[in-house]
Amino acid sequence: MSQFIELGFSPDLLKGIQSLGFENPTPVQEQVIPEIFGNKNDLIGLAQTGTGKTAAFGLPLIEQVDLNQNTTQVLILAPTRELCIQIASDLEQYAHYFTGLKIVPVYGGASIESQLKALKKGAQIVVGTPGRTLDMIKRKAANIGNINTVVLDEADEMLNMGFREELDNILQTTPAGKRTLLFSATMSKEVARISKNYLKNPVKITIGKQNSGAENIRHIYYQVHARDRYYALKRVADINPDIYGLVFCRTRMETKEVADKLIKDGYNADALHGDLSQAQRDYVMNRFRNRTIQMLVATDVAARGLDVNDISHVINYNLPDELDIYTHRSGRTGRAEKSGISISLVNYHEVRKIAQIEKIIGKKCEKHPVPSGEEICQKQLFNLIDRMENATVDEEQIAPFMDTVNKKLEWLSKEEIIKHFVSLEFNRFLDYYKNAPDLNKKANSSRAKAEKVGSSGRNESRNVRGKKNSHESFTRFFINIGKKDGIAPKNIIGMINDNTHDRDINIGDIDIKDSFSFFETGESHTGKILKAFKKEQFQGRQLQVEVAEERKKGKKDKKEKRKKKRA
Ligand code: AMP
Numbered sequence: 001m002s003q004f005i006e007l008g009f010s011p012d013l014l015k016g017i018q019s020l021g022f023e024n025p026t027p028v029q030e031q032v033i034p035e036i037f038g039n040k041n042d043l044i045g046l047a048q049t050g051t052g053k054t055a056a057f058g059l060p061l062i063e064q065v066d067l068n069q070n071t072t073q074v075l076i077l078a079p080t081r082e083l084c085i086q087i088a089s090d091l092e093q094y095a096h097y098f099t100g101l102k103i104v105p106v107y108g109g110a111s112i113e114s115q116l117k118a119l120k121k122g123a124q125i126v127v128g129t130p131g132r133t134l135d136m137i138k139r140k141a142a143n144i145g146n147i148n149t150v151v152l153d154e155a156d157e158m159l160n161m162g163f164r165e166e167l168d169n170i171l172q173t174t175p176a177g178k179r180t181l182l183f184s185a186t187m188s189k190e191v192a193r194i195s196k197n198y199l200k201n202p203v204k205i206t207i208g209k210q211n212s213g214a215e216n217i218r219h220i221y222y223q224v225h226a227r228d229r230y231y232a233l234k235r236v237a238d239i240n241p242d243i244y245g246l247v248f249c250r251t252r253m254e255t256k257e258v259a260d261k262l263i264k265d266g267y268n269a270d271a272l273h274g275d276l277s278q279a280q281r282d283y284v285m286n287r288f289r290n291r292t293i294q295m296l297v298a299t300d301v302a303a304r305g306l307d308v309n310d311i312s313h314v315i316n317y318n319l320p321d322e323l324d325i326y327t328h329r330s331g332r333t334g335r336a337e338k339s340g341i342s343i344s345l346v347n348y349h350e351v352r353k354i355a356q357i358e359k360i361i362g363k364k365c366e367k368h369p370v371p372s373g374e375e376i377c378q379k380q381l382f383n384l385i386d387r388m389e390n391a392t393v394d395e396e397q398i399a400p401f402m403d404t405v406n407k408k409l410e411w412l413s414k415e416e417i418i419k420h421f422v423s424l425e426f427n428r429f430l431d432y433y434k435n436a437p438d439l440n441k442k443a444n445s446s447r448a449k450a451e452k453v454g455s456s457g458r459n460e461s462r463n464v465r466g467k468k469n470s471h472e473s474f475t476r477f478f479i480n481i482g483k484k485d486g487i488a489p490k491n492i493i494g495m496i497n498d499n500t501h502d503r504d505i506n507i508g509d510i511d512i513k514d515s516f517s518f519f520e521t522g523e524s525h526t527g528k529i530l531k532a533f534k535k536e537q538f539q540g541r542q543l544q545v546e547v548a549e550e551r552k553k554g555k556k557d558k559k560e561k562r563k564k565k566r567a
Contacts, residue, residue: 007033012097026052028207035203036060042199045183047207050335053183054090057151067100070122075150077130079157081107082305088127108132109278116141130166150174152182159190171198186324217334219365221344228439229345232370239371241383245313247297248329259297272298279489279510309335316344319353326357369440373433380429474508474520480544482515492519499532518548
């Protein structure tokens with residue numbers, strides 16, 4: 001804590017820092033905080049997410065806000081809605097012991113009215129996505145004419161996502177005398193252009209080697225035939241029973257396919273891609289955050305908003321087209337001082353890209369053989385025994401049953417009992433990997449049929465919420481509950497799940513009004529939805545679900561366009 005005191009924070013901010021459990025500043029904080037406090041220079045910070053850069057700019061900027069002024073003094077731009085919410089909430093936490101500081105996040109995919117209202121009340125700090133921020137400026141709801149600082153967080157991501165025009169527009173309307181702080185994981189050409197056009201004599205701070213993979217990430221690759229990619233993925237998952245991983249695919253279609261196959265094969269997996277509505281995205285992300293989902297299959301764009309610290313493995317099911325993106329993907333693991341593994345599945349033509357990746361990350365990628373069936377069975381067996389050893393035994397609760405259990409097992413020796421218990425869980429793995437082929441052979445034409453069909457020994461999980469058919473039309477329903485009843489989109493999704501018992505229903509937009517709401521589901525499920533809600537009650541009230549009038553076409557088209565832009 002003493003190092004934070006030395007940086008010059010006020011007692012109230014120090015209390016906030018302490019309550020978050022930060023003991024010492026991270027390297028990026030050590031370098032950036034004195035720069036922000038010390039002079040008025042612009043700054044380029046090349047740092048990955050997970051290095052503590054939000055606090056690096058957030059803490060000193062909070063300290064510098066003039067609380068006597070209600071005008072917007074700091075504008076923070078970030079690429080995704082999730083990151084905006086995260087930054088705003090981090091800042092709120094740092095400033096917990098400050099009175100009078102107003103931080104307002106503005107982002108697309110959410111009601112504009114409440115954000116307009118919040119801005120109207122005044123906000124010294126605005127955190128926004130470029131699109132919604134520009135919208136707010138045009139509506140004269142956000143006034144950035146008096147800001148003293150603009151922060152461009154994850155600038156490379158904002159530019160990758162096509163926000164170049166919005167950034168240019170916003171930056172051109174900021175006062176000439178303001179200071180610009182730009183943070184980026186990579187120094188791409190576009191980031192260099194923005195820096196050249198909008199930053200004046202910036203101080204450059206690089207944390208770690210520029211464009212490098214974090215130190216605590218191991219980079220491993222498996223070389224397989226393209227057709228064996230999925231089987232290799234399963235083996236990676238099976239040899240890591242506690243995997244908590246992000247699987248990156250190149251397209252939405254591939255994302256859906258891989259996730260569907262994993263689910264069918266009994267893995268706790270789901271897909272995150274641009275075809276999902278915001279409510280579905282939130283639902284999937286929450287299930288990943290609370291670890292209901294062990295493997296999340298995602299496109300690069302869709303995964304951008306995901307902020308999870310404990311990811312154990314990043315798996316490149318396919319290498320990204322732009323190899324720079326590899327750094328972003330692998331930077332999802334090994335965060336907050338933890339170690340992580342970035343795995344790439346490459347075919348025989350792609351293997352030359354590994355050398356290019358090594359150049360980008362400044363590190364060697366280790367080539368590992370795809371684990372054999374036998375190795376996987378051994379690992380799974382140890383894991384099972386480990387879990388059995390570590391299971392909590394509640395002596396008191398179990399005692400009344402033990403007599404009967406012992407009597408029933410009397411005919412078995414201790415060795416036999418162990419064998420039976422282990423086999424109960426383990427047979428599925430043994431069966432699946434019996435005669436499993438060696439996926440490392442170059443001319444492997446005889447992939448075992450066992451691996452083509454049937455599932456491995458994973459527990460069954462059928463809770464996917466992906467859209468099976470993205471071209472399916474939607475039916476819009478009216479439901480007679482809304483905000484006043486404490487309803488949020490997740491409650492509607494929950495009700496659809498609970499009342500239909502069908503996890504394959506496509507859910508589209510959910511629009512919560514004051515005393516009623518609208519939701520959309522795949523057209524083919526219209527009858528099922530109407531039937532499922534027919535006799536349902538909510539807080540003692542009869543639920544009323546009806547097919548709503550078609551939304552006006554123009555409005556829907558506009559919305560679709562916006563959706564596409566966001567994705
Ligand atoms: P960020 O790079 O801003 O996304 O931060 C990554 C994680 O590190 C977040 O969970 C922060 O709460 C945490 N963090 C930031 N600064 C510190 C610090 N000085 N000590 C410990 N954890 C920190």
